Amino acid sequence: xxxxxxxxxxxxxxxxxxxxxxxxxxxxxxxxxxxxxxxxxxxxxxxxxxxxxxxxxxxxxxxxxxxxxxxxxxxxxxxxxxxxxxxxxxxxxxxxxxxxxxxxxxxxxxxxxxxxxxxxxxxxxxxxxxxxxxxxxxxxxxxxxxxxxxxxxxxxxxxxxxxxxxxxxxxxxxxxxxxxxxxxxxxxxxxxxxxxxxxxxxxxxxxxxxxxxxxxxxxxxxxxxxxxxxxxxxxxxxxxxxxxxxxxxxxxxxxxxxxxxxxxxxxxxxxxxxxxxxxxxxxxxxxxxxxxxxxxxxxxxxxxxxxxxxxxxxxxxxxxxxxxxxxxxxxxxxxxxxxxxxxxxxxxxxxxxxxxxx
Amino acid sequence: xxxxxxxxxxxxxxxxxxxxxxxxxxxxxxxxxxxxxxxxxxxxxxxxxxxxxxxxxxxxxxxxxxxxxxxxxxxxxxxxxxxxxxxxxxxxxxxxxxxxxxxxxxxxxxxxxxxxxxxxxxxxxxxxxxxxxxxxxxxxxxxxxxxxxxxxxxxxxxxxxxxxxxxxxxxxxxxxxxxxxxxxxxxxxxxxxxxxxxxxxxxxxxxxxxxxxxxxxxxxxxxxxxxxxxxxxxxxxxxxxxxxxxxxxxxxxxxxxxxxxxxxxxxxxxxxxxxxxxxxxxxxxxxxxxxxxxxxxxxxxxxxxxxxxxxxxxxxxxxxxxxxxxxxxxxxxxxxxxxxxxxxxxxxxxxxxxxxxx
DNA sequence: TCGGCATCGCAAAACGCTTTGCGAACGTCG
DNA sequence: CGACGTTCGCAAAGCGTTTTGCGATGCCGA
Numbered sequence: 001x002x003x004x005x006x007x008x009x010x011x012x013x014x015x016x017x018x019x020x021x022x023x024x025x026x027x028x029x030x031x032x033x034x035x036x037x038x039x040x041x042x043x044x045x046x047x048x049x050x051x052x053x054x055x056x057x058x059x060x061x062x063x064x065x066x067x068x069x070x071x072x073x074x075x076x077x078x079x080x081x082x083x084x085x086x087x088x089x090x091x092x093x094x095x096x097x098x099x100x101x102x103x104x105x106x107x108x109x110x111x112x113x114x115x116x117x118x119x120x121x122x123x124x125x126x127x128x129x130x131x132x133x134x135x136x137x138x139x140x141x142x143x144x145x146x147x148x149x150x151x152x153x154x155x156x157x158x159x160x161x162x163x164x165x166x167x168x169x170x171x172x173x174x175x176x177x178x179x180x181x182x183x184x185x186x187x188x189x190x191x192x193x194x195x196x197x198x199x200x201x202x203x204x205x206x207x208x209x210x211x212x213x214x215x216x217x218x219x220x221x222x223x224x225x226x227x228x229x230x231x232x233x234x235x236x237x238x239x240x241x242x243x244x245x246x247x248x249x250x251x252x253x254x255x256x257x258x259x260x261x262x263x264x265x266x267x268x269x270x271x272x273x274x275x276x277x278x279x280x281x282x283x284x285x286x287x288x289x290x291x292x293x294x295x296x297x298x299x300x301x302x303x304x305x306x307x308x309x310x311x312x313x314x315x316x317x318x319x320x321x322x323x324x325x326x327x328x329x330x331x332x333x334x335x336x337x338x339x340x341x342x343x344x345x346x347x348x349x350x351x352x353x354x355x356x357x358x
Numbered sequence: 359x360x361x362x363x364x365x366x367x368x369x370x371x372x373x374x375x376x377x378x379x380x381x382x383x384x385x386x387x388x389x390x391x392x393x394x395x396x397x398x399x400x401x402x403x404x405x406x407x408x409x410x411x412x413x414x415x416x417x418x419x420x421x422x423x424x425x426x427x428x429x430x431x432x433x434x435x436x437x438x439x440x441x442x443x444x445x446x447x448x449x450x451x452x453x454x455x456x457x458x459x460x461x462x463x464x465x466x467x468x469x470x471x472x473x474x475x476x477x478x479x480x481x482x483x484x485x486x487x488x489x490x491x492x493x494x495x496x497x498x499x500x501x502x503x504x505x506x507x508x509x510x511x512x513x514x515x516x517x518x519x520x521x522x523x524x525x526x527x528x529x530x531x532x533x534x535x536x537x538x539x540x541x542x543x544x545x546x547x548x549x550x551x552x553x554x555x556x557x558x559x560x561x562x563x564x565x566x567x568x569x570x571x572x573x574x575x576x577x578x579x580x581x582x583x584x585x586x587x588x589x590x591x592x593x594x595x596x597x598x599x600x601x602x603x604x605x606x607x608x609x610x611x612x613x614x615x616x617x618x619x620x621x622x623x624x625x626x627x628x629x630x631x632x633x634x635x636x637x638x639x640x641x642x643x644x645x646x647x648x649x650x651x652x653x654x655x656x657x658x659x660x661x662x663x664x665x666x667x668x669x670x671x672x673x674x675x676x677x678x679x680x681x682x683x684x685x686x687x688x689x690x691x692x693x694x695x696x697x698x699x700x701x702x703x704x705x706x707x708x709x710x711x712x713x714x715x716x
Numbered sequence: 717t718c719g720g721c722a723t724c725g726c727a728a729a730a731c732g733c734t735t736t737g738c739g740a741a742c743g744t745c746g
Numbered sequence: 747c748g749a750c751g752t753t754c755g756c757a758a759a760g761c762g763t764t765t766t767g768c769g770a771t772g773c774c775g776a
Binding site for chain 1: 752753754755756757760761762763
Binding site for chain 2: 001047048049050051052054055060062075076077079082083085086089090092093098099100101102103104105114115117118119120226255258259262281282285286287
């Protein structure tokens with residue numbers, strides 16, 4: 001493996017000159033020297049050693065990705081995560097950065113931060129940190145450039161990228177309300193995720209804003225995976241007065257709800273409407289296709305990556321918060337509820353005589 | 359950020375001693391010095407600089423992953439790829455390696471190999487290289503430790519990990535034959551993938567071994583993505599004598615075939631049987647659930663990662679080829695074909711899909 | 717008392733690069 | 747003709763480690 005010295009020797013100049021030529025340095029180099037250097041470099045198949053370069057320049061052209069949760073279903077195989085990561089990779093290719101995955105689950109800053117203060121990466125992208133973890137503050141304390149993806153950073157100096165969760169929820173709930181649903185349940189993920197809390201807040205606000213009652217039993221939290229979704233959807237559907245529509249915190253849960261409905265012999269959307277969140281690829285693989293709130297997944301990743309590099313390269317903009325817009329995609333899992341059996345007129349929400357204040 | 363010199367100064371010893379203590383070096387160090395070094399290191403929150411260390415030790419504890427195809431649908435969002443990568447990450451965590459993703463699409467060794475000869479990674483995992491690419495030989499020429507995943511390496515010294523594709527195909531085809539199918543089609547991926555060729559060979563062998571005729575039109579190649587699968591499945595189903603069963607080259611194609619069948623008003627499995635390959639998570643999200651050939655996806659990734667590290671760390675075993683066993687998972691998309699009916703026009707296209715209790 | 721042998725620790729030489737300080741060569745102008 | 751820029755190039759000082767060669771110290775038996 002040839003070094004810069006080999007190139008210098010072969011082209012008859014000093015290593016300084018080689019470096020100046022190859023890195024477009026700030027010193028003038030004669031055309032002749034330049035030519036000879038380039039020729040020698042190519043003849044020797046010279047590639048600068050990245051470690052030596054990083055050692056002196058303090059830049060590696062690499063960023064790290066760390067996953068904020070060690071819960072099942074939120075790593076690379078999660079379709080949400082992999083789509084966002086795809087956006088990160090696309091931007092990384094364009095910006096000529098390498099992406100390093102730190103798969104060791106985060107326990108605490110004391111023990112796990114070391115991996116990021118050794119100069120191996122120029123910055124870190126934090127995926128979906130859970131509430132109460134010292135991940136963000138711990139890394140922020142290191143002085144490494146940071147960007148948080150899919151959650152607020154919670155630190156003043158740390159930018160973050162996510163969508164407008166409240167808006168997304170509102171789109172979904174208004175769609176269901178417009179169809180005439182008044183018994184709408186929320187199938188939630190794990191409440192250690194900021195977005196779960198936020199979506200639930202927005203969910204309750206949307207219903208109460210419309211004057212629709214929300215029994216406590218209509219809100220069930222669990223995890224963002226299929227098993228949890230199945231279990232909790234069954235809980236919802238076996239209530240004495242089951243919901244006519246389920247708003248699921250993400251598509252994985254929504255698909256699980258479809259399965260649960262099928263197991264109970266309920267037809268979707270005739271007997272039950274389901275709305276998901278994310279619009280992962282699998283949303284169009286099921287039949288009927290899933291009505292869902294689309295997140296611009298790859299765009300989230302690409303935006304985060306670009307913002308991180310802006311910080312790294314010292315041309316950071318003022319902006320610290322990037323809230324992208326979700327979009328409702330109406331497909332086949334939502335419809336008007338079955339005409340109400342006896343009792344109430346949908347306009348009179350008061351007549352719903354359930355005793356559960358939320 | 360503190361250096362080894364700071365630790366040496368603070369603990370009153372030389373940097374050699376610090377290094378010996380921290381790296382369990384081969385020189386004896388008195389208990390007292392050891393104690394002082396460890397104390398100072400922790401007090402200063404010292405982390406060795408990975409670049410300096412890599413520069414001298416020529417080891418980075420990082421491996422690279424490069425994707426062998428730039429075709430759509432075979433990057434990180436592909437469920438097959440992400441599941442295998444999950445296995446890689448699991449093993450990497452355990453072995454204390456970092457995984458770097460090289461997302462720049464490979465064009466040719468001349469231009470793209472440079473990224474791997476700069477000492478940044480200790481080895482490279484090559485995912486599903488396409489036939490005829492100079493990816494494997496190009497990297498092999500660099501002398502970097504290599505392992506190929508999901509395809510034969512094609513180079514004598516380069517180990518590879520994949521499943522027994524022929525066996526997998528045989529399991530699928532024999533299952534269909536046993537059900538009584540004799541009109542079986544093969545919905546293939548792109549023939550620049552070794553496994554596509556191999557599966558097709560095995561497919562033809564299995565049919566001819568059973569004395570079953572295989573019209574040329576029953577074999578269609580395309581790409582491993584949903585659009586291609588839809589299009590080609592429609593081609594198959596609109597043949598004058600359409601197949602009663604489709605063996606799809608992977609689950610994504612199989613799910614596309616299910617969609618195509620639905621669009622034509624065909625019921626699965628009554629009117630058409632479908633078998634997939636891979637057993638990706640989405641296989642159980644559809645209704646009926648997909649009968650498929652399961653690959654041990656994470657195991658493939660973990661095995662490849664471990665083998666790569668064995669090469670890197672110089673304790674490489676003889677074994678160059680790891681062929682794991684696939685397994686047939688019979689679910690709901692396969693059944694006996696309809697009893698042969700007289701030539702009938704597709705007048706009976708009434709698709710009544712009803713939920714079946716599980 | 718003294719050589720011999722562990723035991724411990726230090727200085728210094730890499731590793732391959734970037735970048736600064738400085739000097740040589742070669743004009744050009746007063 | 748001498749002073750002064752300009753243009754080029756080199757030597758050398760790091761960057762933060764690992765690792766080798768060697769010297770100092772103490773302890774043992776002879």
